[in-house]
Amino acid sequence: MQGDLVAALGQPLHALGMMKAVPALDEEGAAQVQLVQQSEQSRVADSKPGSIASGVLAMPSAISRARPMLSNVRQSVPAEVIAGSLTLRMLWTVAAASLIAGLLIGLTGIGGVLLVPVLTQIARVPLDRAIAASLLGLLFAGIYAAFVHLRRARLECRPVAVLCLAATTGALVGAVTLDRLPATAVRLFVALLALGSGLHALASKHPPGGNIPSSSKLGMLGLAAGYGSAISGTGGPVILIPLLLALRTPVAPAIALGLAAQLPIALTATVVYAIEGRIDLPLGATLGALLIAGTFAGALLSRRLSGRGLTVAVALTLIAVGLWYGYATLVSRA
Structure with a gap:
């Protein structure tokens, strides 16, 4: 329970510089906090300008997120416009x-x-x-x-x-x-x-x-x-x-x-x-x-x-x- 709470709150707390305010944790909770911190550091590093790897790795997920949007746009175009084109x-x-x-x-x-x-x-x-x-x-x-x-x-x-x-x-x-x-x-x-x-x-x-x-x-x-x-x-x-x-x-x-x-x-x-x-x-x-x-x-x-x-x-x-x-x-x- 405590580990789940830390996993949920670790990222915003780390962003605010307040992670030290979290009470002492057991070994499992500490491991989860460390995992969250490493993940956040990796995300911040990859999001820097010039990070080619981040752009390449993000393309599949971006395409998958864009497909529903494109489908909605296509459905919103009147049939007469498509036929005329x-x-x-x-x-x-x-x-x-x-x-x-x-x-x-x-x-x-x-x-x-x-x-x-x-x-x-x-x-x-x-x-x-x-x-x-x-x-x-x-x-x-x-x-x-x-x-x-x-x-x-x-x-x-x-x-x-x-x-x-x-x-x-x-x-x-x-x-x-x-x-x-x-x-x-x-x-x-x-x-x-x-x-x-x-x-x-x-x-x-x-x-x-x-x-x-x-x-x-x-x-x-x-x-x-x-x-x-x-x-x-x-x-x-x-x-x-x-x-x-x-x-x-x-x-x-x-x-x-x-x-x-x-x-x-x-x-x-x-x-x-x-x-x-x-x-x-x-x-x-x-x-x-x-x-x-x-x-x-x-x-x-x-x-x-x-x-x-x-x-x-x-x-x-x-x-x-x-x-x-x-x-x-x-x-x-x-």
């Missing part, structure tokens, strides 16, 4: 991805599949908002790209109208039957279709030089593209362009038809998202402006390429999309 840091990445996607759309008709992964994984945008904003931006870019490529391909209005109507019908049917189909198998099929078509086009020594399919064939292709787009989450060109190339459709009309089929699908989905209030207008408008800028550059580049050069560009894009889409599907399945 993240958006600012990732702004250039999102802008670059949007420009690249627009460039690919203007050049090959394919590229919109890049947007949603970038928005969700890098900018941390919720999935539904990312899809809605991407569709709005792709709608603007698709209108411009379709106009440029349709004018270049000089297609008649009737087959284009049949294709768009069929694609819209297929997309609606796919949306209704979405939960009844194995989505993973469908996505893997789309990945293999894009990959196989790209490899075939790349290995071919001559660009496709056949005729444009008839309106009835375009109607069936539009149904397949719209349906596959709805149940797989891909854009219409990713499905339609490989099918058209497999039928030996010239690459320029294939791009134009793929972009034309995408418009009613994107428009329908955008209207639905707008009614549900899921569209982030500032984000969608920003994406649209960046996509249009990239699409403009891609369209200019496509005019400078020969038929073979354009075929190679489309083939490489299809191969990249097929590999990426297949990998993403398998990873999400695991």
